[in-house]
Amino acid sequence: MDAIVTKGLTKVYDKKIKAVDHVDMDIPSGSIFGLLGPNGAGKTTIIKVLTGLSDITEGDAWIAGFNVRKEPMRVKARVGWVAAEVILDDDLSAWENLWLQARLQRLGDWKDRAGQLLEFFELNDRRKDKVAGFSTGMRKKLEIALALLHQPEVIFMDEPTIGLDANVRRMLWDLITGVNRQFGVTVLLTTHYIEEADRLCDRVSIIDQGKFVASGTPSELKNRVHEDFVEIETSESVTAEKLSAIPGVSNVKSQGKAWVLRVPSAEETLPHIFQALRTDGIRRINVEKPSLESVFLDITGKHLDQAGADVQDFRKFYMNVRRARR
Amino acid sequence: MSTAPPSMLKEAPAHLSKGHDGITGQWSQFWGLYSREFIKTFRNPWVIAMTLIQPFMWLAFFGGMFSAVPDTEIDLFLHLPPGTGYLAFLLPGVLATGMMSIGMFGAMSTIQDKRFGFMKRILITPTSKATVYLAKALGSATRGLVQIPVMLTAALAFGVHFQGSVIGWAAWVIGLICLGIGFSAMFLALTASSTDWQTPGVIANFITMPLMFASGAMFPTSIYPWWMKDIADMNPVGYSAGLSRDVLTYGQFTGSDVAALGYLGLFAIVMIIAGTALASRYLKVE
Numbered sequence: 001m002d003a004i005v006t007k008g009l010t011k012v013y014d015k016k017i018k019a020v021d022h023v024d025m026d027i028p029s030g031s032i033f034g035l036l037g038p039n040g041a042g043k044t045t046i047i048k049v050l051t052g053l054s055d056i057t058e059g060d061a062w063i064a065g066f067n068v069r070k071e072p073m074r075v076k077a078r079v080g081w082v083a084a085e086v087i088l089d090d091d092l093s094a095w096e097n098l099w100l101q102a103r104l105q106r107l108g109d110w111k112d113r114a115g116q117l118l119e120f121f122e123l124n125d126r127r128k129d130k131v132a133g134f135s136t137g138m139r140k141k142l143e144i145a146l147a148l149l150h151q152p153e154v155i156f157m158d159e160p161t162i163g164l165d166a167n168v169r170r171m172l173w174d175l176i177t178g179v180n181r182q183f184g185v186t187v188l189l190t191t192h193y194i195e196e197a198d199r200l201c202d203r204v205s206i207i208d209q210g211k212f213v214a215s216g217t218p219s220e221l222k223n224r225v226h227e228d229f230v231e232i233e234t235s236e237s238v239t240a241e242k243l244s245a246i247p248g249v250s251n252v253k254s255q256g257k258a259w260v261l262r263v264p265s266a267e268e269t270l271p272h273i274f275q276a277l278r279t280d281g282i283r284r285i286n287v288e289k290p291s292l293e294s295v296f297l298d299i300t301g302k303h304l305d306q307a308g309a310d311v312q313d314f315r316k317f318y319m320n321v322r323r324a325r326r
Numbered sequence: 327m328s329t330a331p332p333s334m335l336k337e338a339p340a341h342l343s344k345g346h347d348g349i350t351g352q353w354s355q356f357w358g359l360y361s362r363e364f365i366k367t368f369r370n371p372w373v374i375a376m377t378l379i380q381p382f383m384w385l386a387f388f389g390g391m392f393s394a395v396p397d398t399e400i401d402l403f404l405h406l407p408p409g410t411g412y413l414a415f416l417l418p419g420v421l422a423t424g425m426m427s428i429g430m431f432g433a434m435s436t437i438q439d440k441r442f443g444f445m446k447r448i449l450i451t452p453t454s455k456a457t458v459y460l461a462k463a464l465g466s467a468t469r470g471l472v473q474i475p476v477m478l479t480a481a482l483a484f485g486v487h488f489q490g491s492v493i494g495w496a497a498w499v500i501g502l503i504c505l506g507i508g509f510s511a512m513f514l515a516l517t518a519s520s521t522d523w524q525t526p527g528v529i530a531n532f533i534t535m536p537l538m539f540a541s542g543a544m545f546p547t548s549i550y551p552w553w554m555k556d557i558a559d560m561n562p563v564g565y566s567a568g569l570s571r572d573v574l575t576y577g578q579f580t581g582s583d584v585a586a587l588g589y590l591g592l593f594a595i596v597m598i599i600a601g602t603a604l605a606s607r608y609l610k611v612e
Contacts, residue, residue, distance in 0.1 A: 051450050053611050073452040081450045087443040091366045103358025104451035106351035146447075 003029040003154050003186035004050065008059030011042075011049050011210075019045040021210035022059065027188065027203070029153070032180050034201035035190040036292060038304050042210040043190035044084075047156045050188075051079055064153040077105065080147030080185070084159040086139045090132035094123055094142050097131060098149060105150040117145040120182075121175075137168045144175060148183060155179070157189040161196060169196075176200055192304050194292045206296055213299045222290045225298050228266040229288035230273065233258040236281035247272045253301060258284070260297065355453045356461050363435065363465030381477040384420050385484050388544075389413045405548045410575060417481045418570030419543030422563045424477070425470045425506040427534055432466025432510045433517040433526035440521045445611050459605035463514050463598065467506035474502065489577025498573045501587050504594040505566045511594070515601035519608040543567040562593045 004027040011020040020042045027033045035043045048054035050061055052072035061068040064078045088097055095114070102110035118124040121141040126134070131142060140160070147155050157176065161169040177200060180187050191197050197204050198218045205215040214221055227250065243252045243259055248269035251262035263269040266287040274282075288294045296304050367373050389412060392400055397411040406415055439445040448458055478488070490498075517525050538544070540557035541564035547555050558564045565586040572583050 053446060053449060073454075076450060076452040079450070081447070083443060083446070085443055087447045089362065089366070089444060091369055092362070096365070100358045100362055101451070103354050104448060104453050106354050106452065 001029045002026050002062075003031075004033070004061070004063055004188060006050075006059065006061040009046070009049065009056065009061055010058035011045050011054065012057040019210050020049065023207075023210075023212055025205070025212075027186060029186050030180070030184055031202040032176070032187040032189065032200055034197040034204040035188065035207055036192065036194070036197045036204050036296070036304070037190075037207035038192055038302070041192075041207045043207060044158055045210075046207075047081075047158050047188070047190065050075075051081060051156060052076055077150065078153045080150070080152035080155040082140075082143050082147050082155065082157040082160050084162050086136070086143055088131045088139060088142060088146075091130065093128050093130055094118065094134075095127040097142065097146060101146045101149050107150055110149060113151075114145075114149060117148055121145050136164060137171055140164075140168070140172060141175065144179060148179065148185070151183075152185060154186045154188065157187060159190055159192070161191070161193065173200060194296075194304065198292055204292065206292070206299065208296075208300050208302075214295060218292060221292055221295045225290045225294050227262050227264050228269075228290070229294050229297060230261040230263055230266055230269065231255070231258050231284075231286040231288065232261065232273070232277075232282065233284040234277060234281045235283055236278050238277065242276070246276045249273075255301060260301075262298075351452075352454070352457055355451075355457050359448070359453075359458060359461035360465050360468075363432075363462065363469065366435070367469055377472060378476055381420070381424075381473060381480040382483075384424075384477075385413060385417070385480055388420070389416055389484065404546050406546065407576065411486075413481065413484050414486045414575045415546075415571065416544065417477065417486060418574055419541070419567040421474065421477055421502060421570060422505060422541070422566040423534075423538045423543050424473050425467075425502055425566070426509045426537060426563055427530060428466050428470030428473075428506055428510065430513055430526045430530035430534075431469065432462050433513040433529075434523070435466070436462050436514060437517065437521060437523060437526065440610060441523070449611055454606070455609040456602045456606045459514060459518070459602055459609060460598070463507065463510040463601065466510040466514075467503065470506040470510075471499075471503065474499070488574050490573040491577075491579060494573035494577075494579035494583075497579060497583065497587050498570050501566050501569045501590045504587075504590040505562055508562060508590070508594040508597040511597035511601035515597070515604040518601075518605045519610050521610060537561055537563050540564075541567055562590055565589050 004025055006023055006025040009020055009023040009025070010018070012018050023046065025033075035046060037043050045054065049056050050063060050068060052068060052075060056069055063075045066074040066078070068075050089100065092100065095118075098110070098114040098117075102114065115124070118127050121144065123138060123141055123145070126138065131139060134142065144155075160176065161172050164172065173196065176187060176189070179185060189196075189200065201218060203215065203217055204221060205212045206221070207213065214224065216224075238259070240252045240254065240259075243249060243261060246261070246269070248263045248265070249261045250264065253260040253262075261269075261273070266289070270287075273285075288297065293304060296302070392412045397409070400406070400412045401408055401410050404412070404415065436445075439448070445458075449455070481488075513526065513529065516529050536557070540550070540554045541561045542550075542558050543563055547558045547564070550558065569583050569586045569590075572578050572580065
């Protein structure tokens with residue numbers, strides 16, 4: 001059974017900005033699905049249209065069997081949402097936030113489950129405290145508890161670990177896998193962290209400029225790239241021909257001031273590179289073994305952290321940092 | 327019913343059958359959002375302090391302008407019945423203009439929810455924009471009513487004596503509620519598509535000033551030029567101030583006061599219907 005299905009899903013803003021471009025998805029129930037892409041790739045927009053926050057321009061989508069366009073309220077009763085920015089009402093206590101969520105989800109019998117969730121997320125002793133005084137990790141836990149209160153079939157997690165330190169990020173990774181296993185809920189998470197997608201997701205789609213450019217399990221995607229990448233930046237003037245002539249180099253791509261060389265084995269090819277080039281002229285050299293990052297690099301010619309950063313995403317990031325500090 | 331892909335099931339999860347459907351469900355959502363407005367407002371000590379202090383400031387500063395002038399001369403100058411005094415005349419007007427401005431705070435709270443993303447949290451649940459709008463409009467109108475007992479206490483402290491029957495007082499309170507609902511609904515509808523902090527203030531300044539002065543709230547309309555009298559004839563603030571003054575100050579409740587109450591009720595109903603329609607279409611998520 002599929003929890004999320006889209007056919008040709010497209011979202012155009014202001015009749016000219018195509019944020020999502022004919023996306024097809026079939027996400028099995030109970031799985032963790034990752035949307036991996038740079039800032040501005042269209043990940044958040046996909047969540048907005050699937051949850052009914054934004055209208056679909058073209059195509060169609062179903063969540064838990066319900067059409068997003070035609071039955072938005074039925075869809076909303078079956079989805080949970082964890083925002084990148086941690087959105088809670090700081091003036092209310094943890095319990096009051098749960099109470100409000102229960103009201104909005106029209107739940108009649110919610111207190112037992114709310115208590116169990118607070119126990120599960122180790123927040124029970126702080127249930128009466130205003131959430132303004134909670135740490136970032138506690139706020140994230142409460143946000144996930146809110147998303148689970150009405151027993152949704154699908155949870156959307158929009159860059160759930162953006163701006164968090166390594167410890168909180170690891171704690172959240174454990175929580176996300178725990179929630180998926182213990183509550184049997186389908187998770188669609190967006191991220192631009194390679195390690196996160198690799199570690200958490202059963203399946204991943206790589207998205208760039210609103211389009212899915214590759215999909216599969218992390219292993220399948222990594223197997224697409226059998227070779228290593230050597231990224232090199234030199235002070236001496238070199239040509240593609242010169243680099244292609246180095247033994248072992250199968251492909252050469254120019255990327256800004258750097259060159260990206262595709263080689264069967266970086267360990268075997270590096271000595272040849274150092275022979276062919278003046279070693280004192282090498283400013284930077286970086287070896288990329290097969291990974292989701294190298295898949296993205298191979299397909300788009302860009303690194304994930306280079307592609308598509310825009311002002312809005314920086315604003316989102318800094319807003320998150322400010323809230324985390326508070 | 328839409329066509330679902332064949333591999334997807336559409337059985338309702340067991341827990342959903344325990345929830346509220348239809349009107350009960352909408353009431354549940356409305357009550358949650360309406361209560362939140364209240365909790366947020368009165369958990370802030372500054373809001374409580376300002377709510378208590380502001381009526382005293384109004385009466386002290388505005389009423390104090392004429393304190394050196396004997397009541398008899400004020401009554402003569404403003405064409406008031408002998409023995410009225412300016413404070414007793416002013417109080418009903420201040421209450422009416424106060425209800426007008428509370429709508430601005432409802433609009434600001436909506437914009438705050440949009441800016442901090444909370445509107446997304448609300449609308450990602452099966453809550454309609456109309457329910458959000460009604461909860462905000464009625465929440466801010468109710469918040470405005472809190473000033474009534476505070477203002478009456480302040481007026482008593484300043485030596486004002488009240489009159490009127492139980493029916494008259496009930497009509498006066500209902501009129502104020504209608505005025506508050508009408509203006510809250512109007513402000514919220516005007517700012518439904520905005521996310522800018524400045525918008526409610528700019529709109530409030532634009533609307534409040536002319537409606538406050540062209541209402542008879544501060545001074546009797548008998549001393550107005552003709553064009554201000556024409557505005558006052560349509561201005562709901564003026565109807566509320568007139569009704570309040572008749573009941574509280576002059577101790578009467580006449581046929582014209584019943585008509586004023588009807589006008590205020592109509593104002594509230596029209597604004598709520600028009601505002602709900604506008605908000606359902608234009609209420610922005612962020």
